[in-house]
Amino acid sequence: MRRVRYESAGGPLFVEDVPVPAPGAGEVLVRCDAVGVTLPMVRKVTEAAEPVPLGGEVAGEVVAAGQDVTRFRVGDRVTGLCFGHGYAEFALLHEAMTSPVPDDADAVTAVALVRSGLVALGALDAARLAPGESVLVTAAASGIGHLAVQLARARGAGRVLGAVSNPTGTADPAGPTKADFVRSLGADGCVRYDDGTWGDPVDCVLDAVGGDLLTPAVAALAPHGRLVAYSSGGGTVRAYDLLVGAKSVIGFQMALIARGRPDVYERWRRELWRLFAEGAVKPVVHGEFALEDAAAAHAVITSRANLGKVVLRP
Structure with a gap:
């Protein structure tokens, strides 16, 4: 082979x-x-x-x-x-x-949807997103991020924002920009990482980037907000930045769920394919x-x- x-x-x-x-x-x-x-x-x-x-x-x-x-x-x-x-x-x-x-899905759809979608769903569960709350997704145009934007909307988020490295960037000069793409997924807006502010504070941040981006991600949280970190990029959060707003940081790793909580993994998998069948999420x-x-x-x-x-x- x-x-x-x-x-x-x-x-x-x-x-x-x-x-x-x-x-x-x-x-x-x-x-x-x-x-x-x-x-x-x-x-x-x-x-x-x-x-x-x-x-x-x-x-x-x-x-x-x-x-x-x-x-x-x-x-x-x-x-x-x-x-x-x-x-x-x-x-x-x-x-x-x-x-x-499922019989009605091809391999490309499956590989684009399942693993990335499970991570996105798991991150939303870890964030304890309540209907009507606001969510900001970093790396919003990525394989996981573009599904997280759609799933946050499907889960009842009141406001969904995407954050990207370059909103005007595109692999195809004739195609949509990243900001256009993120909005087409159902996001209410799209911000750039190095913007001075990411707009009004949000209840949850789903972060797939890590590193230096953790500081502005925590700053983007409203009081009692939750940051879910599922990045391989590392990074450090200052305890004081959490204390002043009673904010929290939650780590999420899919492998621990798949091996230790197969019932949860299976529940997320079924929800993901159901939302796909209903047209609520499209990889x-x-x-x-x-x-x-x-x-x-x-x-x-x-x-x-x-x-x-x-x-x-x-």
Whole structure:
């Protein structure tokens, strides 16, 4: 099979031919029809001290199942998170991190919707969003962010704002700007990270960026506001900035939920597909790339040019 690999930090991505892996206990082998490209994976390529497997979200058909697998069988269409080599024609998924794909959805839709949508739903739950409250979503044009904007509206938010690096930026000069894109998703407005103020305070901030952006994100909160951090970008929050407004910061990680609270994971998954079927949420795919063009796909993420999800098609 073909898979993408690299040999040194920041080094070039290349395609190699390797044997198809065999599933171990609790694993399924999936023939990949679509693979999601994520910012955390792109960051690992450039920042990790040693090369790591290029993993992430995959969708396709189960072609083999390991011992102790009970929920899936050969021929099932699934999507899930691959912790090994996912930029490949075949990938191994742990059963706990795998979920079925409805008959009326294709692989690209599944890989664009499920993992990113589950993170967005989970972040909204962690924020304890109440109907009528206001929400600001950072990285609002990203794979997760563009779904979080829609889901916040579907969950009854009274005001939804997006924050992006460059509202006038676009990968296509003839296409919509990021601000246009975010508003088309149902946002009431779009702000730039380095604006002096992000407008009227909000009840919740869903942050996928981290780093230096945490300070203005906390400042954007109204008294008793909640910041949900689900970024791989790190960062520090000053305790005083929380104390003066009785604000809180909540960390969120999907893997802990999938492994430790499968009932919650399944509830979110069902809600996500229901909202998709009702037309309340629609994943947007920025572009589809061949395995040989994985470096170009990463470049789209690195340049923050994407409007929606970036997908590889093995």
